[in-house]
Amino acid sequence: MKKLIFICFILCLSCKVSTGNKDTFQKNSNNSSNNLNIEHPVDSILKLMTLEEKIGQMNQYNGFWDATGPVPKSNEKAALKYEHLKKGLVGSMLNVKGAKQVRALQKIAVEETRLGIPLIFGFDVIHGYKTIGPIPLAESASWDLEAIKKAAQNAAEEAAASGINWTFAPMVDISRDARWGRVMEGAGEDPYLGAKIGVARVQGFQGEDLASPKSIAACAKHFAAYGFAESGRDYNTADIGTSTLYNVVFPPFKAVNEAGVRTFMNSFNILNDLPATGNEFLQREVLKNEWGFDGFIVSDWGSIAEMIPHGYAEDIKHAAELAANAGSDMDMESSAYVLELANLVKEGKVDEKLIDDAAKRILRVKFELGLFDNPYLYCNEEHEKDVVGKRAFHDDALDIAKKSIVLLKNENNILPLKKENQKIALIGALANDKTSPLGSWRIAGDDGTAVSVLEGLQQYKGNTLTYAKGADVVSPGSNITFVNELKINETDTTGFSEAINVAKAADVVVMVLGEHGYQTGEGRSRTKIDLPGVQQELLEAVYKVNKNIVLVLTNGRPLAITWADDNIPAIVEAWHLGVQSGNAIAQVLYGDYNPSGKLPMTFPRNVGQIPIYYNYKNTGRPHGKNSDVVFWSHYSDESNKPLYPFGHGLSYTTFSYKNLKVEALPNSKFKIMVDVTNSGTVIGKEVVQLYIQDKFASLARPVRELKGFVMVELEPKKTKTIELMLTEKELGFYSQHGVFIVEPGEFNVYVGGNSNATLSTTLILE
Ligand code: BGC
Numbered sequence: 001m002k003k004l005i006f007i008c009f010i011l012c013l014s015c016k017v018s019t020g021n022k023d024t025f026q027k028n029s030n031n032s033s034n035n036l037n038i039e040h041p042v043d044s045i046l047k048l049m050t051l052e053e054k055i056g057q058m059n060q061y062n063g064f065w066d067a068t069g070p071v072p073k074s075n076e077k078a079a080l081k082y083e084h085l086k087k088g089l090v091g092s093m094l095n096v097k098g099a100k101q102v103r104a105l106q107k108i109a110v111e112e113t114r115l116g117i118p119l120i121f122g123f124d125v126i127h128g129y130k131t132i133g134p135i136p137l138a139e140s141a142s143w144d145l146e147a148i149k150k151a152a153q154n155a156a157e158e159a160a161a162s163g164i165n166w167t168f169a170p171m172v173d174i175s176r177d178a179r180w181g182r183v184m185e186g187a188g189e190d191p192y193l194g195a196k197i198g199v200a201r202v203q204g205f206q207g208e209d210l211a212s213p214k215s216i217a218a219c220a221k222h223f224a225a226y227g228f229a230e231s232g233r234d235y236n237t238a239d240i241g242t243s244t245l246y247n248v249v250f251p252p253f254k255a256v257n258e259a260g261v262r263t264f265m266n267s268f269n270i271l272n273d274l275p276a277t278g279n280e281f282l283q284r285e286v287l288k289n290e291w292g293f294d295g296f297i298v299s300d301w302g303s304i305a306e307m308i309p310h311g312y313a314e315d316i317k318h319a320a321e322l323a324a325n326a327g328s329d330m331d332m333e334s335s336a337y338v339l340e341l342a343n344l345v346k347e348g349k350v351d352e353k354l355i356d357d358a359a360k361r362i363l364r365v366k367f368e369l370g371l372f373d374n375p376y377l378y379c380n381e382e383h384e385k386d387v388v389g390k391r392a393f394h395d396d397a398l399d400i401a402k403k404s405i406v407l408l409k410n411e412n413n414i415l416p417l418k419k420e421n422q423k424i425a426l427i428g429a430l431a432n433d434k435t436s437p438l439g440s441w442r443i444a445g446d447d448g449t450a451v452s453v454l455e456g457l458q459q460y461k462g463n464t465l466t467y468a469k470g471a472d473v474v475s476p477g478s479n480i481t482f483v484n485e486l487k488i489n490e491t492d493t494t495g496f497s498e499a500i501n502v503a504k505a506a507d508v509v510v511m512v513l514g515e516h517g518y519q520t521g522e523g524r525s526r527t528k529i530d531l532p533g534v535q536q537e538l539l540e541a542v543y544k545v546n547k548n549i550v551l552v553l554t555n556g557r558p559l560a561i562t563w564a565d566d567n568i569p570a571i572v573e574a575w576h577l578g579v580q581s582g583n584a585i586a587q588v589l590y591g592d593y594n595p596s597g598k599l600p601m602t603f604p605r606n607v608g609q610i611p612i613y614y615n616y617k618n619t620g621r622p623h624g625k626n627s628d629v630v631f632w633s634h635y636s637d638e639s640n641k642p643l644y645p646f647g648h649g650l651s652y653t654t655f656s657y658k659n660l661k662v663e664a665l666p667n668s669k670f671k672i673m674v675d676v677t678n679s680g681t682v683i684g685k686e687v688v689q690l691y692i693q694d695k696f697a698s699l700a701r702p703v704r705e706l707k708g709f710v711m712v713e714l715e716p717k718k719t720k721t722i723e724l725m726l727t728e729k730e731l732g733f734y735s736q737h738g739v740f741i742v743e744p745g746e747f748n749v750y751v752g753g754n755s756n757a758t759l760s761t762t763l764i765l766e
Contacts, residue, residue, distance in 0.1 A: 102163025152204025179232025416591025440521025
């Protein structure tokens with residue numbers, strides 16, 4: 001019988017193997033394996049597998065060779081990986097891209113291994129594949145869940161056309177620390193917004209049908225608390241209490257699990273002294289048992305082996321034992337499982353049932369992706385040519401790029417710029433950069449593919465535009481790559497005089513300053529989060545000769561730009577917006593798009609205030625009674641207040657809020673109503689935000705928590721009544737034992753355009 005299933009399975013695979021043409025490709029796209037009963041075939045395959053083959057499914061290798069070229073022999077490590085691949089001891093590969101490459105490797109797995117089980121190909125499709133969109137932090141500033149979902153959908157379609165089955169996104173790590181370079185990859189500081197955005201991204205990547213050639217599996221990462229790295233230093237220790245874990249860190253992970261995310265990635269950090277990768281509580285107790293997650297968990301890159309320097313595993317064999325027992329299903333690049341797990345099972349240190357469970361989880365996702373129906377589903381070169389870089393992707397990238405821009409300040413309505421008879425000076429190396437706007441984590445994106453701000457502004461012909469660099473951000477000769485440390489220009493000011501002359505002659509100066517695209521992302525923590533290098537000096541030098549400055553910031557984290565806020569009349573947060581960057585910025589500066597973005601992360605006044613976030617706890621001494629006396633929670637040399645609060649963002653129009661009402665409904669539900677008016681002169685969009693404060697509870701609760709938002713577009717002078725709902729889900733919280741509780745009592749309710757909203761009322765939960 002076993003043999004029969006085996007033969008049927010192989011026959012089934014081999015007939016798919018020969019089909020690579022478009023007809024079959026399209027036919028298969030409608031053939032959803034989601035509708036099949038997956039458990040039965042998965043169990044049947046599992047029964048055919050040797051222990052080593054099951055462990056092989058748990059092994060993931062980075063792309064190690066050009067599969068269209070000669071077989072690796074001279075490089076010992078690559079030769080061993082190749083042997084493993086041929087023996088069916090590899091279940092997945094990452095960083096292999098392109099239909100041709102993927103097909104060549106898949107062919108080995110399908111045709112040369114004993115069981116022909118297809119590989120799953122993972123890739124960091126973080127904000128677009130080839131058509132790079134705004135970095136995740138930027139797109140989160142749009143608060144536009146449909147646009148965010150669409151961006152993920154496009155990224156999935158493009159990546160899938162290039163052979164990719166699985167993205168290592170979304171990163172749903174909450175972080176309150178702008179020093180941490182990876183804030184660019186997340187949705188900011190708030191668990192409620194983070195959960196909504198995480199779900200939108202998962203839905204976009206995975207679509208309705210995972211087996212469609214337009215969708216790929218998503219991965220919620222990094223489980224857990226990676227965003228709480230002490231002092232914002234990447235990979236550093238996270239030490240947080242249970243309440244923060246359950247109420248702040250977990251919610252986005254829980255939400256994406258409920259939305260059906262198929263994979264999770266664990267994290268590099270230790271959490272309360274236990275490495276996340278070897279953490280049974282996180283992976284088995286919470287995720288798999290309590291939350292019922294039935295997909296698989298991949299380790300982070302080498303994080304199994306990293307348990308040795310953490311001082312938790314004695315050697316690689318011990319690390320494999322700890323990770324497998326803790327529930328880490330797939331080993332990314334540690335080679336710990338493939339080399340050690342079989343012996344550990346034989347020695348009784350790891351139960352074979354755990355191996356079965358892990359292999360089954362991985363096979364299940366491969367089935368859902370349709371890889372058993374057609375392992376080459378994602379490997380059609382003709383289709384790849386049609387899809388990758390499609391015009392429609394660029395149109396959507398422009399749409400979300402505009403929506404991601406946040407107008408931080410606009411004094412005297414210096415913006416929007418007049419379209420005619422103006423002399424505009426454009427200053428800053430970043431204004432003429434076609435690579436930096438792509439940001440970090442854009443591995444398949446090509447250098448030089450972004451529209452620069454200069455190019456964007458040049459399209460408006462009614463004005464005279466003069467460009468001067470002013471100063472380099474990155475020193476010439478620096479190795480500008482994803483992996484190398486950048487050398488920031490801290491000294492060269494030779495371009496200042498040209499910039500000053502150009503500024504002197506201008507009506508308006510547009511200065512594009514900020515971080516290079518590779519100043520954020522993994523391994524890019526900073527202790528100073530002001531304008532890097534000599535840019536602050538340049539800004540002040542230009543300000544001396546012309547105060548009519550529009551500062552356009554391009555960066556991947558909140559910056560401390562207090563001087564600019566004190567002196568510069570208009571400030572636009574433009575992040576790293578991807579390929580359509582310059583077009584989006586130009587359209588906002590000229591008012592062809594009225595900015596609607598809102599900050600997903602607090603901007604500090606000073607790096608010393610970090611961690612700074614809007615949903616803090618009050619302390620027992622929140623206010624000074626007498627300004628001379630020091631015994632209250634404050635700094636002697638800086639305000640407690642942020643520079644720009646969470647949720648802040650202006651428009652070229654204004655909005656006013658009135659008539660906030662609460663209606664109590666049955667079953668502890670509350671309808672919140674408020675009238676929002678466009679009180680300005682142009683049409684505009686506003687993100688109406690709802691915050692609550694549980695005034696008294698069995699645990700100290702934050703001074704405010706976002707619990708709802710809605711975007712409204714209003715013509716001038718028009719008013720709309722907005723309705724938002726609060727239920728027990730929003731009003732409750734997790735106890736210190738991780739139990740969700742809803743406590744009766746009084747809540748403050750605030751509604752407005754940012755987290756400092758002043759319009760308030762109360763509700764009583766009985
Ligand atoms: C990162 C992950 C990423 C993985 C694969 C790691 O260094 O932490 O987020 O998905 O590499 O590239």
